[in-house]
Amino acid sequence: MRIGELSARTGASRRSLRYYEQQGLLVSTRSPSGQRCYDDDHVQRVALVQSFLAAGMSSRTIAQMVPCMTEPNMDRAREALTAMNQERNRLSSTIDSLAAARAALDHLIDVNRNFLANAADD
Amino acid sequence: MRIGELSARTGASRRSLRYYEQQGLLVSTRSPSGQRCYDDDHVQRVALVQSFLAAGMSSRTIAQMVPCMTEPNMDRAREALTAMNQERNRLSSTIDSLAAARAALDHLIDVNRNFLANAADD
DNA sequence: CTAAACGCTCACATCGACGTCAAGGGCAAG
DNA sequence: CTTGCCCTTGACGTCGATGTGAGCGTTTAG
Known part of the structure; x- marks a missing residue:
């Protein structure tokens, strides 16, 4: 498979795939003319990289x-x-921060709902 | 309180506080000479902004x-x-992504531990 | 054979939250 | 008055992942 198909199958742009390779996140074999060749395993690898x-x-x-x-x-x-x-x-503490932010957001949403409800009563 | 103290009390740099104001996240009154003045409430506000x-x-x-x-x-x-x-x-789905990444990471850690354990046996 | 579609590298552009430096003013203590 | 620290605005620099375009070779379908 060449870069276009891998791109289509992973959702990563061709640009991103070349970048991943440049950063050492992805390895490719090359055709005689220099085009990148991938096999099915690379799909999973790209998914992992994307997730990270x-x-x-x-x-x-x-x-x-x-x-x-x-x-x-x-x-x-x-x-x-x-x-x-x-x-x-790092991931765990980030998750905690996000959960805290979500809780703060929930509070704001509540305040806001109450405001709108009271305003409706007037 | 002026910007230096707010910075010290929130951990946000002076630069960040001015940036927040420029972006409409923070409001300040000004002294006659143009210096920003804050009160205690601003500390909470900044914390909220930082969290978000x-x-x-x-x-x-x-x-x-x-x-x-x-x-x-x-x-x-x-x-x-x-x-x-x-x-x-968005927050919720980000949290889910992070949890998924953490799970993938846990798997990698496991694979790695096993590899090291087996290598030690040789 | 030719055109379209794909691939290559190189290199500059983008975006967002800041860092940092410049040039200047405000204010308290010596 | 001066020294020193805090403040102001303005503008350019940074970093990381990616977009984008130029200029050129390759593969494929008609």
């Missing part, structure tokens, strides 16, 4: 973690494990 | 929602309610 990016991880962080899936190596695995645990903690 | 920004809301979005706390007005209140509900949904 959407979670606010930087491409550098992802690059630290994801390669160890393809090239397992003792030292990198240990580094990766550290990075992963850090990111796990 | 940390949740990934844009300042434009916050500006739509927050003013209705100070200047309640029927039309704005209705607009704000719409914006708030949209943001609530």
Whole structure:
């Protein structure tokens, strides 16, 4: 599969896919003429990258973690494990912040509803 | 209180506070010489803004929602309610994405741990 | 064979929340 | 009055993921 199809199947733009590769998040083989070739496994890999990016991880962080899936190596695995645990903690506290913001928002919504209800009574 | 103290009490930089005001997220009275003056209520307001920004809301979005706390007005209140509900949904789905990413991360951590454990056995 | 559709690299543009620096004014203590 | 710290506005810089366009080669359908 070439880049266009991978793009269609993942929703990532061609530009993004080339960027992922440049950042070391994605590997491709090349056809004799230099075009990128992917197989079905790459679809999953891109989905994973997208998920992590959407979670606010930087491409550098992802690059630290994801390669160890393809090239397992003792030292990198240990580094990766550290990075992963850090990111796990960051994710968890981000989730907590978001939940707090949502609670604050719920409060505002409530205040607002009451205001509108009272205004209607007048 | 002037901007320096508000900054110290909220953790937001002076630059950020001026930016919030420029974006309509914060209102200040001015001393005769043009310096911004705040009272204790502003501390809470800034905390709210910070919480929303940390949740990934844009300042434009916050500006739509927050003013209705100070200047309640029927039309704005209705607009704000719409914006708030949209943001609530966005927040919820973001939280879900983060949870999914965390689950994926947990899986990677597991794979990694097993790899290290097996390698240790050799 | 040719045109359309796709791919390549390089490089500049964008957006949003700030950092940072410049050039200047306000105000209290020595 | 001056030293020092706080304040003002304005403008340019930053970072990261991606858009976009130029200029050029490749693959595919008619």
